[in-house]
Every structure is written in structure tokens, then in C-alpha cells.
Amino acid sequence: xxxxxxxxxxxxxxxxxxxxxxxxxxxxxxxxxxxxxxxxxxxxxxxxxxxxxxxxxxxxxxxxxxxxxxxxxxxxxxxxxxxxxxxxxxxxxxxxxxxxxxxxxxxxxxxxxxxxxxxxxxxxxxxxxxxxxxxxxxxxxxxxxxxxxxxxxxxxxxxxxxxxxxxxxxxxxxxxxxxxxxxxxxxxxxxxxxxxxxxxxxxxxxxxxxxxxxxxxxxxxxxxxxxxxxxxxxxxxxxxxxxxxxxxxxxxxxxxxxxxxxxxxxxxxxxxxxxxxxxxxxxxxxxxxxxxxxxxxxxxxxxxxxxxxxxxxxxxxxxxxxxxxxxxxxxxxxxxxxxxxxxxxxxxxxxxxxxxxxxxxxxxxxxxxxxxxxxxxxxxxxxxxxxxxxxxxxxxxxxxxxxxxxxxxxxxxxxxxxxxxxxxxxxxxxxxxxxxxxxxxxxxxxxxxxxxxxxxxxxxxxxxxxxxxxxxxxxxxxxxxxxxxxxxxxxxxxxxxxxxxxxxxxxxxxxxxxxxxxxxxxxxxxxxxxxxxxxxxxxxxxxxxxxxxxxxxxxxxxxxxxxxxxxxxxxxxxxxxxxxxxxxxxxxxxxxxxxxxxxxxx
Amino acid sequence: xxxxxxxxxxxxxxxxxxxxxxxxxxxxxxxxxxxxxxxxxxxxxxxxxxxxxxxxxxxxxxxxxxxxxxxxxxxxxxxxxxxxxxxxxxxxxxxxxxxxxxxxxxxxxxxxxxxxxxxxxxxxxxxxxxxxxxxxxxxxxxxxxxxxxxxxxxxxxxxxxxxxxxxxxxxxxxxxxxxxxxxxxxxxxxxxxxxx
Numbered sequence: 198x199x200x201x202x203x204x205x206x207x208x209x210x211x212x213x214x215x216x217x218x219x220x221x222x223x224x225x226x227x228x229x230x231x232x233x234x235x236x237x238x239x240x241x242x243x244x245x246x247x248x249x250x251x252x253x254x255x256x257x258x259x260x261x262x263x264x265x266x267x268x269x270x271x272x273x274x275x276x277x278x279x280x281x282x283x284x285x286x287x288x289x290x291x292x293x294x295x296x297x298x299x300x301x302x303x304x305x306x307x308x309x310x311x312x313x314x315x316x317x318x319x320x321x322x323x324x325x326x327x328x329x330x331x332x333x334x335x336x337x338x339x340x341x342x343x344x345x346x347x348x349x350x351x352x353x354x355x356x357x358x359x360x361x362x363x364x365x366x367x368x369x370x371x372x373x374x375x376x377x378x379x380x381x382x383x384x385x386x387x388x389x390x391x392x393x394x395x396x397x398x399x400x401x402x403x404x405x406x407x408x409x410x411x412x413x414x415x416x417x418x419x420x421x422x423x424x425x426x427x428x429x430x431x432x433x434x435x436x437x438x439x440x441x442x443x444x445x446x447x448x449x450x451x452x453x454x455x456x457x458x459x460x461x462x463x464x465x466x467x468x469x470x471x472x473x474x475x476x477x478x479x480x481x482x483x484x485x486x487x488x489x490x491x492x493x494x495x496x497x498x499x500x501x502x503x504x505x506x507x508x509x510x511x512x513x514x515x516x517x518x519x520x521x522x523x524x525x526x527x528x529x530x531x532x533x534x535x536x537x538x539x540x541x542x543x544x545x546x547x548x549x550x551x552x553x554x555x556x557x558x559x560x561x562x563x564x565x566x567x568x569x570x571x572x573x574x575x576x577x578x579x580x581x582x583x584x585x586x587x588x589x590x591x592x593x594x595x596x597x598x599x600x601x602x603x604x605x606x607x608x609x610x611x612x613x614x615x616x617x618x619x620x621x622x623x624x625x626x627x628x629x630x631x632x633x634x635x636x637x638x639x640x641x642x643x644x645x646x647x648x649x650x651x652x653x654x655x656x657x658x659x660x661x662x663x664x665x666x667x668x669x670x671x672x673x674x675x676x677x678x679x680x681x682x683x684x685x686x687x688x689x690x691x692x693x694x695x696x697x698x699x700x701x702x703x704x705x706x707x708x709x710x711x712x713x714x715x716x717x718x719x720x721x722x723x724x725x726x727x728x729x730x731x732x733x734x735x736x737x738x739x740x741x742x743x744x745x746x747x748x749x750x751x752x753x754x755x756x757x758x759x760x761x762x763x764x765x766x767x768x769x770x771x772x773x774x775x776x777x778x779x780x781x782x783x784x785x786x787x788x789x790x791x792x793x794x795x796x797x798x799x
Numbered sequence: 800x801x802x803x804x805x806x807x808x809x810x811x812x813x814x815x816x817x818x819x820x821x822x823x824x825x826x827x828x829x830x831x832x833x834x835x836x837x838x839x840x841x842x843x844x845x846x847x848x849x850x851x852x853x854x855x856x857x858x859x860x861x862x863x864x865x866x867x868x869x870x871x872x873x874x875x876x877x878x879x880x881x882x883x884x885x886x887x888x889x890x891x892x893x894x895x896x897x898x899x900x901x902x903x904x905x906x907x908x909x910x911x912x913x914x915x916x917x918x919x920x921x922x923x924x925x926x927x928x929x930x931x932x933x934x935x936x937x938x939x940x941x942x943x944x945x946x947x948x949x950x951x952x953x954x955x956x957x958x959x960x961x962x963x964x965x966x967x968x969x970x971x972x973x974x975x976x977x978x979x980x981x982x983x984x985x986x987x988x989x990x991x992x993x994x995x
Contacts, residue, residue, distance in 0.1 A: 288884055293877050347874040372884035420859075446889035700933025704906045704920035764933050772907055781909040781918040 268420070270413040275367060276404030277660075279433035281381060281394065283442040284477075284655055288372055290381050290395070290487070295368035296350035298342040302332040304360030311358060318352050319345060343386050344368040369395070371487045377445050379500040380438070380479050380653065382601070383487035391490055392498045394436070394653065396601045401657060404433030432660035439475035439655045444468060447773040449480040451766045452748065456482050459731075459753035459762055465502045466770060467636040467747040471736065474640065474649030474670065476633070477744065477774070502632035504602045507730045507751065509635050510715025511566045511759065513587075513625025515734075516638055517575050518563055518687060519646070520586035523680035526577035529560040529687050532794045535570040542616030546572060556794035564690040564792055566697050566712060568624045575623035580611050583623060589675045590638050590648065592630050597650035597670060606630040625715060636747035639711070639734045642688070643742035646681035647672040685709050689739050689787040700764025701735050703772060705782035710735025710767070712759035717752065728752040733763030737771050740783050744774045905935040 252260060281290040298319065305311055308330045312323040319326070319342045329341050341361070345353075350363045369384035382393020390396040407430030412423030448466040456464040468478035481501040485493030521527050536554040538547035548567050555561075562570030575583055588594065593608045608628040609618065621627040633651055641648040650670040657665045676684075688709035692701050697712045712733050719726040734747040748763030748770075756762045791797045885891060905926050908919035922935045929936040 287887070293881065294874065346878075348878060370881065372881065373888040373890055376888070376890065443889050446893070450893075702932075702934060704922075704935070705908075705918065765928070768928075768933055769903075772904070776904065776907040779909075780907075781911070782907070784918065 265412075268412045268414070268423070270411055272409045272411075274407030274409055274427075274430040276406050276430040277432040278367070278369070278384070278388075278404065279402040279435040279658075279660075281402075282435065282437045282658075283377075283440050283445070284438060284475075285442065286437065287442045289377055289438065289440070289442065290369060290371050292367045293370045294347060295344040295366050296347055297340055297364040297366050298345055298350065298353060299338060299340050299362050299364050300330060301337050301360040301362070302330050302339050303334065303337060305330050311361070314356055314358065315341065315353065315361075318349060369487070373442065373446070374486050374488060375484050376442065376449065377440055377479070378484045378487045379481040379498075379502070380440060380445075381487055383485070383490040383498065385490070392601060393500060394438070394600075397599055398436055398654070401434040401436060404660070405431040407431070434660070435658040436654055437656045437658060439470075439473075439477060439653055440479065441468075441477045441777070443777060444770070444774055445478040445480060448478040448746075448766075448770045449482065449484070451769040452480050452750075453482045453484075455748075455762070455766045456750060456753075459750065459756040461731075461753040461762075462751045463501055463505075464751065464766075465505075465632045465747075465749045466766060467502055467632050467745075467749075468770060468774065469636050469640045469651060469745040469747075471640040471643035471649075471742045471745050474637075474644075474651045474672075475655070476651050476653050478770070479633075479653075499602055500600060503596070503598065503600045504604055504631070505751075506604045506606045506629040506631050507717055507749070508626050508628065508715045509630050510625040510713040510730060510732070512635055512638070512711045512713035512732050512734050513628070513630075514563060514566065514571050514623075515642060515684060515688065515711050516587055516590050516592075517571055517583065517623050518559065519642060519676045519680055519684045520583055521559070521574045521578055522683050523586070523646075523676035524578045524582060527559050527574060529558060529683050529790050530797060531559050532556055532797070533559065533562060533570050533573050535562065535567050535573070537569070539569055539572075541572060541620040542618075544617045546620055558791050558794070558797070560687045560690050560790035561695075561792035561796075563687045563711070564693070564696040566691075571624045572620040575619070580614065580619040580622075583619070584608065584611050586675065587622070587628065589673065590641060591634050591650075592628060592638075596631070596633050596637070598633070598653055600653075604631055606634055625713065632747060632749050635732065635749065636734055636745055639688075639736055639747070640745040641675050642681050642684045643709075643736040643745055644672070644681075645678045646674060646676040648675050649673075685736070685739055685742075686788060686790055688736075690790050690792065692735065693787060693789070695792050696760075697758070698733055698735070698760035698764050700760055701733060701767045701771075703737060703768060703775070705784070706737050706775065707739035707783070707785060707787045708735055708737045708771070709739040709787075712763070714757055714759045729757050731757060731759045731762035733759045733767050735767050735771070737775060738780065738783060739787065740785055743778055743780050744771060746770050746774070 278292040280288055280292070283289050298315075300311075308327045309323075311330060312326040315321075315326050316323040321342060326341055329339050332339050344366060353361065354363060367388070371378070371381065371383075378393075380393055382395035382397075383391045384395050385391050390399045390402075395402065408426075408428045410426040412420040412425070414420045448468060452464040452466045455461075464482050466478060466480040467476065469475070470477055479500070479502050483494075483497045485497045490498060522529070533556075534554060535548075535557045537552050538545055540546070546568055548569055555567075557565065557567065557570055559574060561567075562574060587608050593606050595605050596603065606629045608622065611619075618627055637648065637651060640651075649672045652667060652670065654667040656667055659665070686709075688711055689707060690696050691712065692698050692708045692710050698710055701710050702708055710733055713731070715730045715732075716725045717728050717730045718724065719728060730749060730751055731753050732747065732749040734745070736742045736745045746767050748766040750762045753762050902925045904924070905922045905928070906920055908917060908921045910917055926935045928934060
């Protein structure tokens with residue numbers, strides 16, 4: 198009972214039962230233990246808290262960053278490059294998916310076996326594959342083949358070759374190969390544009406790459422509840438050109454054939470709709486295949502129709518005649534005394550073949566392409582005026598196409614003229630034009646004297662399908678409608694049986710045009726070397742112009758004359774153009790203009 | 800009287816305290832139920848989260864599968880589309896047409912449906928072009944390359960025999976080949992006077 202004598206502990210007093218039985222012994226003991234445990238726990242917890250402070254407050258940012266980096270995957274979402282269409286929405290250039298075949302050379306044990314497997318599928322030599330697999334031991338990555346088709350990659354993937362990995366990419370594909378290649382340009386393997394409209398319209402076509410950042414789990418799969426950031430790729434704008442795919446092909450075929458036949462250096466065909474200024478075809482040979490731009494010569498990747506300039510020669514007489522008629526200095530019936538040769542500015546100017554002095558009308562001068570007669574006609578308006586007209590026709594001015602590498606041509610201002618400049622320029626030497634400018638002169642005449650700057654782009658098609666028509670440039674009046682009409686009638690005589698370009702005639706249609714055979718500067722010596730630029734620029738139907746076709750052949754060795762050289766190409770392209778545009782002949786005959794003074798009396 | 804109320808008050812106190820004790824007992828039982836409920840809610844919550852996560856993960860797997868399928872279909876679509884483009888390209892069409900024996904027409908000819916009138920000058924398919932005049936000639940063997948250096952001299956050809964509805968032969972054409980039958984350019988003139 199000794200326990201009963203013990204005074205009740207202060208802590209247990211409240212637990213004393215009504216019968217007074219003390220139970221302080223166990224309680225006092227557990228209190229000690231509790232205290233000990235509480236302290237121990239507090240200690241442990243304080244460590245936790247300290248660690249927590251360390252993790253959450255002191256070193257929070259770098260750790261969080263490290264964790265996120267570990268499971269974050271960043272993927273570039275490549276923007277799809279816009280498609281290039283022809284005027285009837287046929288695809289000329291598009292981006293398609295492709296695969297780069299890559300390998301980790303360290304994992305490839307038997308290079309010969311790999312080459313044996315891969316060579317027939319990739320269609321590349323075995324040596325090349327072995328070479329790409331032979332790398333220093335620290336190299337982890339090598340490219341075996343770039344931009345193969347997904348089907349080709351499927352065939353390789355089914356072989357289960359260790360270390361061979363396919364890397365998805367895109368490739369620019371030109372379904373019609375060489376068709377309009379010099380207009381379109383090409384895109385390099387790294388996705389950068391190389392030339393042509395691919396280069397010129399890159400900012401529209403390119404679009405904007407997107408970015409996706411997400412938390413990834415095993416196998417790179419996205420963690421569904423993880424954080425995710427995505428900036429969508431903005432696809433490039435597609436472009437509809439004014440080029441007619443079929444007409445382009447006919448033009449390209451015709452000029453390619455002709456350049457071979459006459460053993461020329463190069464050739465160009467320009468087809469323009471004179472009423473709108475739209476370029477329907479722009480062919481240049483030799484050309485390239487934009488699917489394999491690396492295989493082409495540098496010179497053939499550019500567009501000669503715009504990057505090369507030449508002296509137009511007699512086709513330029515159209516400008517002189519239109520200027521004379523616009524100034525009302527003469528009419529097509531005005532008679533000139535045309536000698537075989539005469540002296541101007543201390544130099545002798547001659548016509549092509551010796552002849553007795555003729556009495557030719559203005560129309561006759563153009564039909565016969567007489568240099569002396571053209572100089573006499575130009576003298577009626579003077580050099581300043583002639584220069585003004587030539588500039589207004591667009592010579593030496595940008596075409597407005599903004600084509601990469603475009604050359605504006607040049608006509609020297611009268612202040613820079615030597616005594617022989619004026620007579621020379623009057624018949625088309627001593628000034629230079631590109632093929633578009635040369636064609637544009639005839640297009641201006643065909644459009645009633647109003648020059649419409651040429652265009653290659655019809656519309657822009659946004660990724661959302663929104664179509665935005667390209668701005669139609671305003672026309673510039675160069676000569677009066679009357680002067681243009683008279684010039685056209687005179688140009689019809691050129692294709693008539695008195696003229697220099699009978700080859701260009703098309704049965705049933707009224708055709709107008711002008712031939713040109715100009716001396717050209719040899720790039721090698723920078724001098725005239727007796728080689729020529731042969732050209733024919735014509736329009737049909739002359740009574741309601743629908744198409745202007747310019748054919749320019751550089752340095753033909755077997756046929757020097759413009760009518761002979763360019764005529765057949767003009768005819769072939771024009772026949773196809775009239776046919777495809779459903780332009781039936783009017784059935785009217787070209788009015789005959791007097792050529793000689795004697796014709797006037799009839 | 801005082802005791803009674805006292806005893807009564809005691810009883811009242813007891814009576815009053817009794818429900819208090821009872822209520823304490825009820826509280827204890829409620830706590831157990833509460834714990835059970837909490838555990839149950841937590842379990843349900845965790846289970847729901849598990850189910851939800853599984854569903855999400857399943858969705859993610861499905862999305863992955865569909866993405867793969869989409870890529871396959873896109874590849875197939877691309878293959879078929881490029882095949883159509885290749886087949887409809889003028890390059891292929893021309894080849895296939897000529898392989899079937901088709902030829903290019905020599906002149907555009909139209910039939911006006913309103914009165915059946917033929918517009919243009921028709922020629923038999925494959926009519927060759929005269930190498931000098933460039934015009935279609937009937938009864939002539941096909942000629943390939945044009946004679947080199949030939950001049951389109953007015954009137955020197957068989958232009959009369961060639962259908963030329965747009966022009967008539969003039970007597971002068973026979974007697975006036977002197978002036979620039981080809982294109983006239985001066986051989987010497989441009990030399991040395993060009994400004995570039």
C-alpha cells in the first residue's frame with residue numbers, strides 16, 4: 198500500500214479515478230519517452246525542413262531546371278513550303294516528305310555487307326556507301342543518302358540494319374522535271390532556295406517554323422499530364438503563276454530542238470498575253486532539272502530570258518517606226534530614198550546585201566529591214582525623241598518582275614552619244630535588252646500602244662485557302678493607238694511574201710512580227726566576233742492580238758537570219774497557243790501596204 | 800423543502816450530465832466513421848486518379864498509334880499524288896500520245912457549230928513543213944533539219960504552190976532581192992561604237 202501514501206503527481210491528478218487509485222507510475226514513464234520521441238522527431242523533421250528549404254527555396258531554380266531538362270523534348274515543327282502552281286493550278290513545285298538515310302559508323306561491323314544491301318535500294322555505288330561508313334572512330338553520325346523517298350526508306354527499314362537510322366525531312370519536288378525550270382529555280386538540299394522564283398518569292402513560300410516543347414516518357418512518348426508548349430508552324434503561301442504548263446512545254450521543246458539544229462549556244466522563248474502583260478511561257482535552253490540542281494552548269498540554273506542581255510538588232514526597228522508614226526513625222530506610205538550605203542557621223546552604214554538605190558515606203562523599209570532607210574526615218578524625229586521612246590518602251594528599266602539576277606539592259610543617254618550612236622541605236626545596235634523587254638515592245642504595239650509591265654505571279658494562296666490576287670500593274674501609254682495600229686499593219690508586211698519572215702506565217706491567221714539579226718558581243722573577248730543573235734518576235738492574230746511570241750537564238754552557227762532561225766519556233770508555239778486558247782482565225786486577209794513607190798500608183 | 804430541491808437539482812444535474820456522457824460516446828463512434836469515410840474517400844480518389852491516368856496514358860498510346868497511321872496514310876497519299884502528277888505532266892502525255900501514233904497539228908482549224916463552217920486551213924495529219932518557207936507542203940517527204948544558211952528570200956521559193964491565203968505573190972518579189980532579203984545589219988558599224 199506504500200504507493201497509496203505517495204502524493205499524487207501533478208500530471209496525473211486529473212486522471213485520478215473516483216476510487217483514488219493512483220496510476221501515476223506508467224504515466225510518468227511514458228511522458229519521458231514521449232518527450233524523448235518528440236525531440237527525436239523534431240530533430241529528424243528539422244533535417245527534413247532544412248533539406249526542404251534547401252530544395253525548395255535555396256537551390257530551387259537550378260534543380261527544377263535540371264529535372265525539366267531531363268524529361269523535356271523540343272521538336273522543331275518545320276513549316277511546309279508553299280506550292281507553286283501554273284495558271285491552271287497544275288503543280289509545278291511542291292514539298293514532299295523524304296528521309297535522310299544516316300548511320301552510326303561505330304555500330305557498323307561489316308561495311309561491305311551493308312553496302313551490298315543498301316546499294317541496290319538506294320541506287321548509288323557500293324564504294325560510295327563504304328566511303329560514307331568509313332569514318333574516324335569518334336564519329337557517331339554519317340549520312341549515307343539524302344532525301345530518299347519514304348518508300349525507299351521503308352525498304353531499308355525492313356532490313357533491320359543495326360546502326361542505320363532514317364531521319365525525316367522534306368524535299369522539293371518538281372513533277373515535270375525540266376519544265377519551266379529556269380523560271381522556278383530550285384531548292385538546295387538544306388532547304389535554302391538556290392535561284393529563280395524559289396529564291397525571289399522565298400519570303401512568301403517559306404512560312405515560319407514552329408516549335409513544340411513537351412515532357413516525354415519512355416520511348417519519347419509525350420506524358421499526357423506533363424506541361425506542353427507549342428508554337429504552331431505557319432505554312433508558306435502558295436503561288437499561282439501566269440505560266441501555262443502546256444504552252445511552256447511546247448515552247449521549251451521547240452527551242453531546244455531548234456538550238457540543236459542550228460548549233461546555237463542558247464535559246465529563249467517568251468510568250469506574253471499582250472492584253473494583260475502576263476507571261477504565259479518563258480523557256481530557256483540549255484536548262485537544268487531542278488530535282489537534281491547539282492548536276493547542272495551554273496549558267497543553266499539562271500533564267501537567260503532575264504539575266505542575259507543582248508543587242509536587239511532589227512527587232513528594235515519596231516520602236517523606231519512606232520516613234521516616227523507617233524510623232525506623225527511619216528506615215529506607212531511615206532516614200533524614202535534608200536541607198537545601199539551612206540555615211541553618218543563619219544562612218545559608213547550599209548544594208549545587208551548590195552542593191553541599187555530604192556524608193557521604199559516606211560512599210561517597205563520595215564518589211565525589208567533596211568538599215569539606211571530606218572536611219573532616215575529616225576532622223577525625222579531626232580535622237581532625243583528616239584531615246585525618250587526607247588525608255589518608255591521599257592529598255593534599260595527594271596521589268597518589275599523582281600526576278601533574281603535580272604539585268605535591266607542599257608540604252609546610253611544622248612549626252613553620252615558619239616556621232617554614230619544615234620544612227621546605230623535607230624536600227625537596234627548599241628543598246629541592250631533582255632528577252633522579256635524585247636518581247637514587251639511588240640506586246641505594247643499589240644496592246645494599242647499601252648505597255649503593261651509583265652507579271653509572272655497571278656495570285657497568292659494562303660495556307661488557309663484565302664486567295665489574294667497579285668496586283669495588276671497599271672499600263673503606261675507609249676505611243677498613240679493609231680501609231681500602234683499602223684505599226685502592226687507594217688509588221689504584217691514582214692510576215693507577208695515581201696518580208697523577211699514568211700516562215701512565221703500561219704494559214705488562216707493574220708500574223709505580224711519582226712525579224713532581227715544582231716551582232717553580238719563575244720563574252721570571251723568582249724568584242725564583236727561576227728557571231729549573231731537571231732530573233733523573231735511576232736504576234737497573232739494581228740487583227741485581235743492574243744499572244745506575243747519572242748524567239749531569241751544566241752550564236753546560231755548554221756542559220757544566221759532571224760526569220761529562218763526563229764520563225765519555225767514561233768510558228769510551232771503560236772499554233773499550239775492559238776489552238777489551246779480556242780482562237781479561231783478571223784478569215785480576214787492582211788491588208789497589203791505599198792512596199793515600193795511604184796506600189797503607190799497601183 | 801430545501802433538500803428536495805437540492806436532491807432534485809442534483810438529479811437534474813445528473814440527468815443533465817448523462818446526455819453529455821452519452822454524447823461523448825456518440826462522438827467517439829463518429830470519429831471512427833469519419834476515419835473510415837476519410838480512408839474510403841482517399842481510396843476512391845486515388846483509384847479515380849489511377850483510372851484517369853491510365854485512361855490518359857491509354858489515350859496517349861492511341862494518339863501515338865493514330866499518328867503513325869496518319870503518317871503512313873500521308874505517305875501513301877503523297878505517293879499516289881506524285882504518280883498522278885507524273886502521269887498528267889505534258890512530258891509524259893506527249894510521249895504517250897506520240898507512242899500511240901498521234902502527231903501535232905500543222906495549223907489550228909476550228910469547226911463553227913452554228914453553221915458547220917470550217918475556220919482555218921486544214922492539212923492531213925503529219926504534213927511536213929517546207930524547210931524554206933516553213934509552211935506545210937503536201938506531197939513532200941518529211942524533212943528534218945533546215946538547210947543551213949538558207950535565206951527566206953521573197954519569191955524565190957515555191958510560195959505559189961504553198962497554200963498561203965493571207966498573201967498573194969507580187970511581181971516585184973522576183974525582181975527585187977537586192978534589198979535585205981534576210982535581215983540587214985552592218986558588219987562593220989557596230990564595231991567600236993558600242994558604248995559598253
